[in-house]
Amino acid sequence: MSRNSETVFETFLRRHDEAAWAAALESLLPAIHEVDRNATSIWFAFFPLALARAFEQADEPEKLAGRLLMQGRYRLEDQIDSSHDFLYGHRYWPEVKRAVVARAGQFKEGTTQEEATLAGQIQTVAREVAAQNKVEESLLSGITAVALMTLRRVGLAAFAASPGEVQLDGKRARQSPAKVLQERARDDSQGLLGFLRTTDKRWTVVWNEDDPTARFQMIHHQEVASAAATDKRDWSQVDPRCTVDEGPIPVQCRSASCGTCWVGVLGGAEKLTAVSPRERKAMQLFGYIDTDDPQPIIRLACQAQGEGAVSIVIPSWNGVFGKYLRRLREEEAAEAAEGSQAVSQ
């Protein structure tokens, strides 16, 4: 769909830049159920708007992908119904998606203060779906934010055309949010004399909460990626970035230099060792996260070491785009300053 045939709702969403989306998410986080609070932030880190805008503006997106060393499935268009399958709210995707498509059709610029804001739009849709389906609104706020950003990124035509299906087995679908949180918080028992153990403690790393086989053991203070390599199944069939014998987390350098091994931490971020200056600098360079948090929810699996059981999620792609996006931001700021100078003259 060309920009001219955009719906009013798409234009409304497009009007909000990265800072506006970040502010909306920040204001919504307290209202998002704990089961999806980290997951929602992780999704927004996995699919950054700034990077999407860089591709939208690029004359030759393929060339840009090469320049930013993009690997894996980074196009949200190819995973509209599945990119967020690690959110608890994923199970309500069909209902949320339908409500968002309906909203896009009826949308008029809001008159109330709530309707006029991005966060207000997200809350309004989440509230509607919650009432229709008798579900707590807090369980729908995160997935609704994801749905609106997905619509912003892929456009209404592609968003509405995707099948909107959910792949979730019956047992998992019936799990309560409390049960999911309880499982995430559980540490492995170290046996009767566990308190005497020091370096030989072992912790479970879950990397797909929907798959009981998607887990491996990590020795106390072992790097998450090294522990993953004990899983000798051939994961290259599932993700071509994986190497046979290296486990389900793609790795190349194991020294914070390539950016292949980034992961989101759904539960237990506080049980991974604090970020070293090297890891922090590398994550800024790759563009994954820029934070002072000593134990953030985005980590490099070749650097983070375990001190307890954790639940992680492996993104479907990786790249090196931090410096490029910083330069784009500076250019945009300089253009805006020039524009306002010209107006005032």
Ligand code: FES
């Ligand atoms: S494997 Fe290269 S940064 Fe971790």
